[in-house]
Amino acid sequence: MARKFVQLNISKQVAYVTLNRPDKYNALNFEMFSEIDSVIRELKKNRSICAVILSGSKGNFSSGLDVKSVIQSPMQPMKLLFKWLPGNANLAQRVSLGWRRLPVPVIAVIEGCCFGGGMQIALGADIRIAEQDAKLSIMEAKWGLLPDMAGLVSLRELVTKDQAMLLTMTAGVITAKDALSKGLVTEVIDSPMERAIELVEQLAKTSPDANAAIKQSINKSWNSSIRSLLSRESISQIKLLLGKNRIVAAKRQTGDPDKAYQARQSWW
Structure with missing residues (x-):
């Protein structure tokens, strides 16, 4: 455009x-x-x-x-x-x-x-x-x-x-x-x-999904109640555990530092 x-x-x-x-x-x-x-x-x-x-x-x-x-x-x-x-x-x-x-x-x-x-x-x-x-x-x-x-x-x-x-x-x-x-x-x-x-x-060395989750969590939880914060953290962590970039991040830390991250998950 x-x-x-x-x-x-x-x-x-x-x-x-x-x-x-x-x-x-x-x-x-x-x-x-x-x-x-x-x-x-x-x-x-x-x-x-x-x-x-x-x-x-x-x-x-x-x-x-x-x-x-x-x-x-x-x-x-x-x-x-x-x-x-x-x-x-x-x-x-x-x-x-x-x-x-x-x-x-x-x-x-x-x-x-x-x-x-x-x-x-x-x-x-x-x-x-x-x-x-x-x-x-x-x-x-x-x-x-x-x-x-x-x-x-x-x-x-x-x-x-x-x-x-x-x-x-x-x-x-x-x-x-x-x-x-x-x-x-x-x-x-x-x-x-x-x-x-x-x-x-x-x-770029950290997971794009983790960065998306962290940004969302900080922005939405900064002034919210503790219950909302805890809920958001748990839901986001489950999404990260189910995503492929969490596996990539683990491999990058355990002997394959050049392993490429995949595109960010659509739910972020």
């Missing part, structure tokens, strides 16, 4: 997704929202990939919503925000929440600016690796708005409530070092893309 503003390249079972509107610092127009949503749907069907690396082109992650572009058409804001039920995710929310719902680890590589909607997208990733000079901001309050792209789902797990209030109400720009101290990013490093590639090489 041809896409103009989002690039998808798959190499060695790793999906590289690049926000590609460099002349606008990868600002989000309506087409980019649609293309990100499309990429997420495509990746969800691909059981051969073991990880996703999400980044922005030409040294910036994303400067956030391209307000001028989106408001040029009265229908575009409506299409971004429309949902059949209040509890469903609309298009603007799916481009963040969708990464959490993929059954593979998603690593965001944050370079340059990561503001507003771009920060909301990065929050949807499982791991965020920022370069030393990156700048981050939850910037919606600057425009008289609240962050409404589902980034709060992850934000409430990453930072304390008072820090969430401070970050969102002030719309302040913070350094990568400050973001790390607050828990907003996972690591700060000079070469975040190299680090991301190193991590996916490590992830």
